[in-house]
Each structure stands twice: as C-alpha cells, then as structure tokens.
Amino acid sequence: MNHSETISGVKFFSRKEIPLEMHKVKVVQQLQLVPVERRLQAIQEGGYNSFLLNTRDIFLDMLTDSGTNAMSDEQVSKMFVADDAYAGSQSYDKLEKSIKEVLGKKLILPVHQGRAAENILSIAFVKEGSILPMNYHFTTTLAHIQKNGGNVVELYKEEAMKIKSNHPFKGNMDCLRLAELIKKEGRDKIPFIRMEASTNLIGGQPFSMKNLKEVRAIANEFDIPLVLDASLIGENAYFIFKREKEYENSSIAEILIEMCDQADIVYFSARKLSSSRGGAICTNKKELYDKMRDLVPLYEGFLTYGGISIREIEAMAVGLKETIREDVVGQSPAFIQYMVNELDKLSVPVITPGGALGCHVDAKQFFPHIPQNEYPAGALVAAFFLVSGIRGMERGTISSTRDINGNEILADMELMRLALPRRLFTLSQVEYAIDRLHWLLLNRDIVGGLRFTEEPPVLRFFTGRLEPVGDWPQRLIEKFKKDME
Numbered sequence: 001m002n003h004s005e006t007i008s009g010v011k012f013f014s015r016k017e018i019p020l021e022m023h024k025v026k027v028v029q030q031l032q033l034v035p036v037e038r039r040l041q042a043i044q045e046g047g048y049n050s051f052l053l054n055t056r057d058i059f060l061d062m063l064t065d066s067g068t069n070a071m072s073d074e075q076v077s078k079m080f081v082a083d084d085a086y087a088g089s090q091s092y093d094k095l096e097k098s099i100k101e102v103l104g105k106k107l108i109l110p111v112h113q114g115r116a117a118e119n120i121l122s123i124a125f126v127k128e129g130s131i132l133p134m135n136y137h138f139t140t141t142l143a144h145i146q147k148n149g150g151n152v153v154e155l156y157k158e159e160a161m162k163i164k165s166n167h168p169f170k171g172n173m174d175c176l177r178l179a180e181l182i183k184k185e186g187r188d189k190i191p192f193i194r195m196e197a198s199t200n201l202i203g204g205q206p207f208s209m210k211n212l213k214e215v216r217a218i219a220n221e222f223d224i225p226l227v228l229d230a231s232l233i234g235e236n237a238y239f240i241f242k243r244e245k246e247y248e249n250s251s252i253a254e255i256l257i258e259m260c261d262q263a264d265i266v267y268f269s270a271r272k273l274s275s276s277r278g279g280a281i282c283t284n285k286k287e288l289y290d291k292m293r294d295l296v297p298l299y300e301g302f303l304t305y306g307g308i309s310i311r312e313i314e315a316m317a318v319g320l321k322e323t324i325r326e327d328v329v330g331q332s333p334a335f336i337q338y339m340v341n342e343l344d345k346l347s348v349p350v351i352t353p354g355g356a357l358g359c360h361v362d363a364k365q366f367f368p369h370i371p372q373n374e375y376p377a378g379a380l381v382a383a384f385f386l387v388s389g390i391r392g393m394e395r396g397t398i399s400s401t402r403d404i405n406g407n408e409i410l411a412d413m414e415l416m417r418l419a420l421p422r423r424l425f426t427l428s429q430v431e432y433a434i435d436r437l438h439w440l441l442l443n444r445d446i447v448g449g450l451r452f453t454e455e456p457p458v459l460r461f462f463t464g465r466l467e468p469v470g471d472w473p474q475r476l477i478e479k480f481k482k483d484m485e
C-alpha cells in the first residue's frame with residue numbers, strides 16, 4: 001500500500017488510518033486551558049450543567065455542532081456582497097438556485113432555524129390526535145408535534161438501541177411496523193411520515209437508500225406524504241456512498257438528489273448543514289407549499305429572508321454547494337470514526353460504528369455503579385469537564401422530562417455526546433480528548449451521581465441546576481493533580 005490512500009476524497013495515512021484535514025487554518029481564535037481548580041469552581045457556578053458554563057472556562061467546546069462549524073473562505077467572502085433587501089433580494093435567488101441544484105427542490109420557504117421549520121410543518125399538517133411515524137424523534141420535532149396535539153411513533157429497528165454494533169444503517173425505519181401502523185390507525189390520521197437523516201439522538205446514525213425507498217413505496221401505497229429532516233443529510237449521503245455497495249460509484253451530489261427525490265417535503269436546519277444560521281422547507285408540490293406559505297411571514301419574516309440576515313443567506317447558498325464535495329462532507333465523519341475507533345481500542349464504551357456530528361460515550365457502562373436516577377450521563381459530562389476542560393452534552397435522563405405524575409422517565413440511553421463541529425478541531429485536539437477520557441475511565445470509581453437543586457418543569461436540561469451526591473468532584477481533582485504532576 002502507498003503511504004497514503006484516498007478514501008472518498010478524505011485522505012488517510014495507510015499505517016494508522018489518520019484522517020487528514022483537507023483545509024488549512026486562515027483565521028484563528030486563541031484558546032485557554034484554565035487550571036483544574038478554576039474548572040471545579042466553574043462547574044459549581046454552573047450547577048453541574050454544561051449548558052450553564054461560559055466559554056471563558058472551556059478549552060474545547062464539544063457541546064454541539066449547531067451554529068459552531070467552521071466556515072470556508074468563500075462563504076465568508078460572499079457575506080460581504082450580500083444584497084440587503086426586505087423583499088426580492090438577489091442573495092435569496094442564489095439560495096433558491098443552490099437548493100434546486102443540491103436538493104432538487106424548486107419551491108422554498110426560508111426559516112430562521114430548524115425548529116422554525118418544524119413549527120410551520122406542525123401547524124400546517126398536525127391536528128389533535130394525529131399520528132406521526134418516524135425513524136426516531138428529535139427534541140424540537142417532538143415538542144412541536146405534541147404542541148399541536150400529535151403523537152409521535154418511533155419505528156426504529158432493534159439495532160438502533162445497541163451501543164456496540166457494526167450495523168452500517170442503524171437509522172433505518174422498520175417498514176413492516178410502518179405498514180402495520182398505517183393499517184391499524186388508518187391513513188387519515190397520519191399527516192406525514194418523517195425520516196431523519198443521520199438520526200441525531202441515536203448517535204448520528206444514517207439510514208440506507210434502500211430503506212428510504214422502501215418507506216417511499218409504503219408512502220405511495222397509502223398516499224401519505226414523506227417528510228425528510230435533512231439537517232444532517234450531507235453525512236448520511238456520505239455514509240450511503242461509503243457503506244451501501246450499490247452507491248460506491250455514485251457521487252455525493254447524485255446521492256443527495258436521489259435521497260431528496262424520495263421525499264415530498266425536505267426541511268433542514270442550516271446551523272448544521274451549511275452555515276451558522278437559517279433553515280428552509282423545500283418541496284416540488286405546489287399544494288403542499290401553499291399550505292405552509294402564509295405561515296412564513298407570520299412567524300419568520302418575508303418570503304425572501306425568513307427571519308435570517310441576508311449575509312447568512314449568502315453563506316447558506318455557498319455552504320450547500322460545498323456539501324456535495326466528498327472531501328468537505330467526509331471530514332467530520334472521518335474524524336469521528338478515528339475517535340470512535342481509538343476509544344473502542346481503549347475499552348471506553350462508545351456507540352459504534354461512528355456516525356455523524358460527534359462521538360457518543362455510553363455512561364451506563366462507563367459508570368456501572370451510578371444508578372440511572374442519579375444521572376450517570378450528567379455526571380460523566382461534569383467529570384470529563386473537570387479533567388479536560390472539554391464541554392460535552394448530556395443526552396440521557398436529564399434531557400428527558402418527568403411524566404404527568406412527576407415520576408422520572410429513565411431514558412433509553414445515557415450518553416455523553418462530544419460533538420465535532422465540521423472542520424473546527426485538529427487531530428491533536430481529538431487525541432487530547434481521547435487521552436483524558438481514558439484517564440477518567442481508569443479512575444471512574446471516584447465519580448458519583450448528581451441530584452437536582454433547581455428543576456424547571458420544561459426543558460430542564462437547558463437551565464436546571466444540580467449538585468454532586470457526595471464530595472467526588474474534590475476527590476477526583478486531587479487524584480487528577482497527583483497523576484498529572
């Protein structure tokens with residue numbers, strides 16, 4: 001084998017499978033790693049909730065890939081030529097052209113972010129008692145559907161919930177159950193079927209084109225619209241290219257078009273897909289477009305800016321076109337795959353295979369001694385921040401809500417997500433994260449659970465405050481200082 005080999009545009013060194021950055025740094029932001037004592041103070045001030053930390057205390061921010069991706073020089077330069085206008089902006093024409101080219105849809109409604117698209121879709125199509133089948137929910141999707149009286153039914157396959165797996169498409173929908181559900185409930189109760197690309201909450205796991213086409217066939221049979229949440233579509237297309245044999249000779253551009261062709265409505269959050277703000281709902285069906293159109297000026301802004309700055313519209317238009325490049329869209333999955341593989345070798349429990357948007361550590365296995373009602377994933381995020389200065393996100397029981405009787409609903413999975421925003425971090429920063437996580441694993445017995453001191457009734461994970469059960473944070477940093485001397 002040669003020294004290096006090109007795998008779908010992203011280069012890897014042959015010996016260690018090191019993914020290479022196919023871009024160079026042109027503008028930087030200085031970072032600082034504050035002392036561990038300050039990190040302890042910071043997490044105490046933030047109520048052991050990583051959403052309440054300030055970036056001045058954070059070394060690497062792996063909270064999310066939303067609105068934090070690096071932009072290209074072309075995106076930034078285009079922001080300077082933005083054609084500011086309330087109505088009829090030429091920048092908006094460029095966005096329309098890009099969407100047509102990349103996603104193959106010609107009727108477009110711009111919105112300020114992904115959840116705004118979900119608000120409009122839900123108001124337009126969801127009614128009291130509606131049933132919404134999907135491969136898996138996303139937090140904001142579920143909230144908007146429920147707000148309009150709808151019920152979400154998740155039709156994922158068994159594999160989706162397995163932490164360790166080599167299934168290439170854990171985001172697939174169970175089509176047998178879909179057909180059964182429609183027959184049982186009747187098509188009239190189902191305003192649309194929703195498929196989410198690179199299914200976020202189960203670890204950024206993709207579905208296959210074959211599965212998407214099977215879902216399409218059922219949608220046709222019962223005449224139900226198919227809606228595609230395309231916020232993470234670039235990576236899903238990349239995984240189809242890499243993992244689905246029939247597509248190994250296709251381009252990412254062809255795969256993207258074929259995916260979008262299956263759906264009647266495609267919507268996305270551009271915070272992940274192409275810029276740092278924005279989103280859109282797209283379709284080729286005039287009757288569906290007409291049901292949503294008037295909601296945009298009501299909730300978002302006029303039809304040619306949708307509540308976002310024209311500069312962001314320019315950045316979105318360019319970013320979408322960059323999505324079809326393998327060496328752009330493959331960067332984040334390649335880094336995630338590397339991180340997942342290395343952690344797996346060190347016996348750190350992570351979701352495999354690597355997916356999109358980040359690396360997901362299984363806190364149940366990491367801390368078998370912490371009961372689920374003491375929030376192992378929340379404890380992992382806090383402990384990891386203490387020993388690394390890296391901010392992750394809790395995706396477990398803290399992120400769910402209590403039932404109407406106030407009982408805790410234990411989440412399916414207790415995860416710490418370490419997001420790798422696109423083109424943001426270097427491989428040595430990823431190595432640092434791996435090293436600190438490994439240290440924490442070796443010292444996991446010290447770490448205990450958390451309990452709420454302030455618990456808001458809605459979306460408690462954003463603003464809730466907690467405290468440690470016992471004095472484990474002090475003991476953890478003492479051991480850490482001793483080992484680091």
Ligand SMILES: *Cc1c(COP(=O)(O)O)cnc(C)c1O
Nearest residue numbers: 113114115138140200231269271
């Ligand atoms: C982020 C995200 C959303 C919501 O988008 P926002 O821009 O954060 O409102 C919806 N669906 C998926 C799959 C997402 O990842």
